[in-house]
Amino acid sequence: MNHPTGLALVTGASTGIGYELAQRCAEDGYDLLIVADEPEIHEAADRIRAKGASVVAAELDLSTEDGVFALLQHIKRPVDLLLANAGRGLGHTFLDQDIPEIRRVIDTNITGTILLVHAIGNHMRRQRGGRILLTGSIAGFMPGSYQAVYNATKAFVDSFSWALRDELKNTGITVTCLMPGPTDTAFFDRAEMLDTDVGQDDGKDDPAEVAKLGYEAMMAGEAGVVTGLSNKVQAALAHVMPKGMLARQHRKMAKPHDE
Numbered sequence: 358m359n360h361p362t363g364l365a366l367v368t369g370a371s372t373g374i375g376y377e378l379a380q381r382c383a384e385d386g387y388d389l390l391i392v393a394d395e396p397e398i399h400e401a402a403d404r405i406r407a408k409g410a411s412v413v414a415a416e417l418d419l420s421t422e423d424g425v426f427a428l429l430q431h432i433k434r435p436v437d438l439l440l441a442n443a444g445r446g447l448g449h450t451f452l453d454q455d456i457p458e459i460r461r462v463i464d465t466n467i468t469g470t471i472l473l474v475h476a477i478g479n480h481m482r483r484q485r486g487g488r489i490l491l492t493g494s495i496a497g498f499m500p501g502s503y504q505a506v507y508n509a510t511k512a513f514v515d516s517f518s519w520a521l522r523d524e525l526k527n528t529g530i531t532v533t534c535l536m537p538g539p540t541d542t543a544f545f546d547r548a549e550m551l552d553t554d555v556g557q558d559d560g561k562d563d564p565a566e567v568a569k570l571g572y573e574a575m576m577a578g579e580a581g582v583v584t585g586l587s588n589k590v591q592a593a594l595a596h597v598m599p600k601g602m603l604a605r606q607h608r609k610m611a612k613p614h615d616e
């Protein structure tokens with residue numbers, strides 16, 4: 358199905374899941390506004406443009422209010438799809454993490470996401486329709502020893518998504534939460550988690566497959582999708598296992614080998 362006039366805004370689209378989400382939108386006929394914090398976003402735009410899509414790229418830091426407001430200035434027409442996917446992790450014990458890095462995780466995953474969804478959500482309400490996909494995580498279901506702040510931010514995103522969806526029912530706006538498990542992207546390198554079991558796991562999910570499932574769930578107006586069978590099992594167990602046991606399990610995955 359083609360949507361020749363539709364606009365999709367995808368954040369964190371330079372690499373990984375966000376890049377693949379942007380490709381799915383382009384294949385479906387959407388024009389794209391894609392955003393990330395580093396110059397790679399322009400190379401990502403060139404690659405998607407080469408396949409015939411209309412793409413505008415913005416290099417902006419969405420962990421800051423200025424970055425989010427600058428992004429809003431780029432928007433010249435109604436946004437039909439908002440895929441709020443930009444996010445970053447941070448490994449090691451909480452007390453060993455640097456405060457600026459901690460703030461960057463919170464400000465990217467929560468504050469920047471909220472500011473953007475608030476602005477675009479209000480546009481969508483005025484235009485009486487739209488689709489929002491938030492990239493949460495199965496990490497949001499479990500206390501994340503050795504990645505404590507990140508998991509807590511994803512608990513926020515997962516929860517926020519369900520609440521927003523409920524508030525917006527009957528408005529023509531759908532809200533969907535994409536909840537991947539460990540996925541084979543630059544995430545673990547950027548989070549300084551390569552020296553961990555999860556960082557070195559060869560069985561991570563394919564970001565293209567994760568994005569496909571997220572995109573399809575959004576277009577079907579579903580509430581959420583946990584990608585992959587083992588993640589579905591883990592998510593189901595997380596709802597019944599004691600929090601202390603979940604934290605211990607997470608420690609095994611995320612503790613650096615030299616600690």
Ligand SMILES: NC(=O)c1ccc[n+]([C@@H]2O[C@H](COP(=O)([O-])OP(=O)(O)OC[C@H]3O[C@@H](n4cnc5c(N)ncnc54)[C@H](OP(=O)(O)O)[C@@H]3O)[C@@H](O)[C@H]2O)c1
Nearest residue numbers: 369371373374393394395419420443444494539540542544
């Ligand atoms: N990989 C996993 O195992 C996994 C599992 C569950 C959920 N997720 C979530 O999936 C989303 C995408 O992650 P990924 O795995 O695809 O990792 P990734 O390849 O590192 O992609 C992260 C994207 O977010 C962008 N980004 C990060 N901070 C930003 C900021 N302050 N402003 C603007 N853009 C920013 C990055 O761009 P720059 O490089 O330009 O900063 C990049 O485009 C994240 O929300 C992550 O939490 C990942």
